[in-house]
Amino acid sequence: MSAALPRAIEPVELPEWLRAALSQPVTASLAPTGVQTLACEQILSWGLPTARDEEWRWTNLRPIARLSATSTIDNTASPKTPATDLTAFVPNAWVIRCNGGQLQPLPQNLPAGITITPLTEASEADCAAAFAPRAQGRNDALVALNTALAGDGFVLDIAAHADIQAPILIDWHDTPHEANHSHTRLLIRLGAHSKATLIEATPSSCSNTPLSTYWRNAVSVIEQGANSQLNHINLGLGDYQRLLTDRSFVHLERDARYRSIHIQLGGQLTRHEIDVNISAPGAHCDLLGLMMPRGKQVMDTHTRITHGAPHTTSNEHYLIIADDAGRGIFKGRILVAQDAQKIEAYQNSRNLLLSNTAEIDTKPELEIYADDVKCSHGATIGRLDDEAIYYLQSRGISAANARKLLVTGFAQEIIDALPYPELIAHLSELIGAGA
């Protein structure tokens, strides 16, 4: 699938500012002490993952090592373009603003059934649950780092039987902040038979300072009770210089349904990881994604679905549109445990190369130990169809507009899965403008 040449493998040393942060993390981290100490030791001995680590073969973390010690975000500059206010496209959302990793005042008058507790005020048990996923090796180094340094986060509880109609929008509005990095931790719990929509957005807030760099390393733990339903939308817009690594650990109980829609249009380096553990019969997950790397952007998605129980299903559909010297990476792992019969798992990776210097790496990884399963996967990499461009031109549409129509059309099957028409229109415009 890949036209990649072997990349030089060099260790990525922990930068000095990160070592400094790790030498005094106790006040910073919210993790239980023993857990935090172990994570700290792990990351100090491992360093950052390199191309030698299988899960990081295509993505080099050197831009993180190159970050300067303090944030170069210039708060004083007046914005050339105002920050995108996503609430304009997502009606009636409950907005939670997180600035530089610091949780801003919670929205007032939350509807019955939603409880938000900052980790600083959470019980020991909740903190333990939030930090339950442990790093198993250097592939998980960023989880260890997050555990060592998680300075902010919260527990979001949706009560059993609650049907929360309005979406909960977490606005990762990382502007005025002294440090160059933040590590956030979320615990999201859906009670049995509950239903909610969670939108995480990294808006284009820093377009006024094109040279700013900032790294957010997030970990979310999502626990879904029986027959609960979560729509998890992740929007990475604008902000060319942003570095973003995030990982979600999703645990599904009986008949629970998890749906992730991830759209990445901005960021210098982004790495999006979802680990779904389907642990009981009847549970299902849908993972949908679109990444659009341009310039020298690198956008990476890794998914890992574990079918640990019979009669469980999963569906994955990921698109990459790579232009200029942009690089897009998708790796999807599906593991079916030995006793997990009657599984259906479907994975589709469709990719579009818009330039000769763009690169796309896509890799399915199916590991199946049961014998009565339906698993399929497909991957395609193509270019824009010259015939289609000519056809559109023959109808009076300019070559540039034809290209826009085709690129937007390609992205449409993911964009259209969003439940908000205004947001679909806004994203289509952004995608068309970038094509």
Add this chain to the structure above:
Amino acid sequence: MSLLEIKNLHANIGDKVILRGINLTVNAGEIHAIMGPNGSGKSTLCQVLGGRDGFEVTEGSVQFDGMNLLEMATEDRANAGLLLGFQHPVEIPGVKNIYLLKESLNAQRKARGLGELDTFAFMKQVRELVKSMQMDDAFLHRGVNAGFSGGEKKRNEILQMLLLQPKLALLDETDSGLDIDALKIVSEGINRLRGTDRGIVLVTHYQRLLSYVEPDFVHILYKGQIIKSGDKSLALQLEAEGYEDILKAAS
């Protein structure tokens, strides 16, 4: 001034000479049929006039409505009033029909210095056309030609033509692959475009279409040249006798 004036047109694909000196004049109000056996150059003529890459014009000229057609970009030809109906309309999944129709109509309006069409008026016009082509409204929200049957694709071509109201419609084997019902619908569509200020060129393999859309002139294209021209009776003669006799008589 003629609408279309092709003079001594020669064209190649790579080293292969396809068109060897075509002369054809189409005036406003006329319908011309170009017939010919496979490989005679019918589709190449259409593609050269449409402005497709990959063809090299080595000699000759084409004037369209007083402009040098061969120097114009494909989209400019379309916006100047030339519509090419494709023999094999391209499938474009993801781009909805309604977007194609809107973009193309607005591109044409822009080229003529007009503002964008009001959405309400546009939708009304499009719905009427969809109905007249006996298609379903749902088709507007499907991908362009994606998964369409042969007949649906050709009806879609005619629908686009009726929306864009070209000065000259150049229809490349629009009748091929149509059952008799679809042929009637397509023919009615073509007849609706007929008018004193427009020209239509039907490129076809069969006489069948010409029973529904009566041409003023019929030309036979063979080995890259028009070897015989006549009125509609030529098409009937061709149908009765086959290409061979006529080709023999002409050579």
